Amino acid sequence: MKLIYSRPKSLKKAAFHYCPGCGHSVAHRVVCEVIDEMELQDKTIGIPPPGCSVFAYNYFDVDMAESAHGRGAAVATGIKRACPQIIVFTYQGDGDLAGIGTAETIHAANRGENITTIFINNAVYGMTGGQMAPTTLCGMKTTTTPYGRDHVIEGYPLRMSEMLAPLDGVAYIERVAISSPAGIRRMKKAVAKAFQTQIDNRGFSMVEILSPCPTNWKMTPAQSWKWVGEEMTQVFPLGVYKDVMEPKHAD
Template sequence: MAKVFSRPRSLKDIPFHYCPGCTHGIVHRLVAEVIDEMDCFDRAIAVAPVGCAVFAYDYFDCDAFQAAHGRAPAVATGIKRVLPDRLVFTYQGDGDLAAIGTGEVVHAAARGENFTVIFINNAIYAMTGGQMAPTTLLGQKTTTTPYGRDRQVNGCPVRMSEMLAVLDGTAYVARVSVHNPANVNRAKKAIRRAFEIQMAGQGFSIVEVLSACPTNWGLAPLEALKWLEENMIPYYPLGEFKVPAGEGGEQHV
């Protein structure tokens, strides 16, 4: 019998530690599939964050570094400048990238550093107990906003893709989701495009992935996917916000 589906070579054969219904595992697989399909298994270098994906280096079967909280872009900058022929990517959550690491990612993008960021946006600090994150939606209840995020008290959620897309150093900015099969396929295409742009030396690329967090949202896995579709996508629209000059895309900026 012909094998039609199997574990990617770039993904280790060990169980994930993520909660049931968490979509980190889907994104891990997409990244690994793209690495395999681009024949970059021996050239890929991952930079792991602090957060739910802190053990990403245990799952990707490639060289990897562990960065301090929020500092993955700085680590990736050093790696890519020393080893420009490698496929270098950071894998970061919204607390790591959009809070303590905001300055790191903004300036890496502004400099046009030639690596890729895989940015997981689940609208909450998940690993540390479900506190409000920079991406938490208005009205969303968390352990630190039990009555819902209040614009007057907590400010507005940060749209990282839109913010980074206006910087001259960015080459590719996309926001995708993994809440259903069609969008999983679109997410994979965006990750591949970001990696190809990096390997072509065109500059900074980032793929933001809207991801479900059933545990901290207090929802069943299927309910969490529906909540993402009905609440996150209206505020965080999907599409390509920036593509290299001369290339087509579903731009929203």
């Protein structure tokens, strides 16, 4: 009998604490699959953020070091500059990367830091109970936009992939979505490409993952996955935004 599916070696044998339908557990697994397939488990340091995925260190069986809120790209910069042979990835949410850590993210990308960012965009602050994030859609209700996000008051959802892609230091950016098996397969390819970009010393790489948060969206898991595919992708179109290895995507 041929073994075609099993727990990745770099995913610890621990039950996820994430809510049913949450995208984190899927994203964790996919990143671990890539780490296994690229044989990076013993040379990788992961940087989880404050937020639901602060507990990522309970699941990833690689060296992990927690970062202060939003500072993942700066911490990764310090690690990579001190030890360039280590593969470094940050795992960041939308509040972390696009809110409190916008400056660190933009400057690390612009310097072409040879690091990989896994950016989970679920349009809310999850762990604190579903407040508005920089990526919350207009009209979307959260605990701090109880009448729906109004762009006149709260501004517009921030599109980080579009914003970062033109920077000269950025080597690879792709936006994918956890909304279907095909989307998850696409995500895995993107994560592998991002790590390869780092291995090849090409510069900053990021995979933005549109990810469901059924609990804070007050939806069933099935509804939330559908909502990612049908609503989020309208505001955050999927695709490769930068790939210096494929010049047709260079702009």
